[in-house]
Amino acid sequence: MNDKSLSNLIKPLLNAWYPTISHGTGVYLYDVEGKKYLDGSSGAVTANVGHSVQEIIDKMNDQAKKVAFVYRSQFTSEPAESLAARLCELSNHHFQFVFFVNSGTEATETAMKMAIQHWQEKGKPQKIKVLSRWMSYHGITIGALSMSGHAGRRKRFVPLLEEYPSVSPPYCYRCPFEKTYPSCDLACANELERVIKRTGSEQIAAFITEPIIGAAGAAITPPDGYYERIREICDKYDVLWIVDEVMTGMGRTGKVFAYEHWKAKPDLLTLGKGLSAGYTPIAATVATKSVLAPVLNGSNLIMSGHTLSANPLSSAVALAVLDYIQNHSLIEAVESKGAYLYAKLKSLQQQVNIIGDIRGKGLLLGLELVQNLNSKASFPSSFELTSRVIQKAQDKGLLLYPSQAGEDGVEGDGIIISPPYTITSHEIDELVGLLTVTMVEIEKELGG
């Protein structure tokens, strides 16, 4: 059954062999050889409500029986219209326009295009650059990668990419300015103003941020006041602010949208991953009325879109996921479960000497691994520590998500722990138990 030559047909370019999955239920996945895995990362921070939820499958079937696909330039559909309305409602109507795509990458790239079009239609066609932070990940295509600071994913394509990631991250564990909050006066946020002035605000369409930095920061979470300052600076220089919630959106941090943890509201928002919790592909770019108004008054066309955009099946699934989250009060649960998981990780930190920092919000928690707790020195990249931890955990039946974080912000080791919102406290105990055995063994291997 588990024929490795068959699996190679779809994974010819990967340097690792992965098991073939058979099925999943709740927080567990099972491979074709019967091995059980606790999904401690919801895949890539995606399977927010767990695997094979019957209520979602039923609604998926209902929609598939009606119609699974219509072309977005010929029809809209009831599920797509209802989903757009629900998302606007969830933002208390701060957002008034939704553009559906299929992946997080397409969502950030569409946000980039919407920002550029906004300024074009306002008669400022030279405003085309989208600034970002040098610890960030916004997607894998050339446009989205141009906005991403993730060094590992950029490096082969650098000559094709724009140098947009030029602003320092709010990385308090290793402050790029060697300051301490709050006496730092948010030097990292203030740097945006300097970069805008240096570049020339007449060239800048937008600034894009993940509310909590995921794949390139192991859940780096800014201090209070940071985003409020970012908002002020963007307003001062006529720069739109895009918040990339592909990873943090739809409840992951204990609020529907993570930007709600702060007082500042963005102009554009991107959603993906948890929007359908992985049941089918769908993502979205969401905009305020004022972002869209010049387009409505001008060409009346957002120049983006894909054949499968806004398809009824994925929209119905995303609605079913939202219903499930709301009917089971899962966002409220994220806060308390996250606090329980955080406390358990804190006690694990006492048992080993390689966890330098634990951070994040709700059920999006990150561990930064260091060689020396006092100096915070990272492990040499040749140790490939993140991969080793991920692999050992998987061998033991625990799935984790890798992240870059560390001394120079690009080469260090980070792990994201982000189980489905449905995880029970017993399952959290099991998760931390498996993680503890993994970390203790890794530390021994490192000579600790």
Ligand code: PLP
């Ligand atoms: N933006 C963020 C914040 C992400 O974490 C990711 C994926 O990890 C993306 C965008 C890209 O999403 P996708 O992999 O669905 O293209």
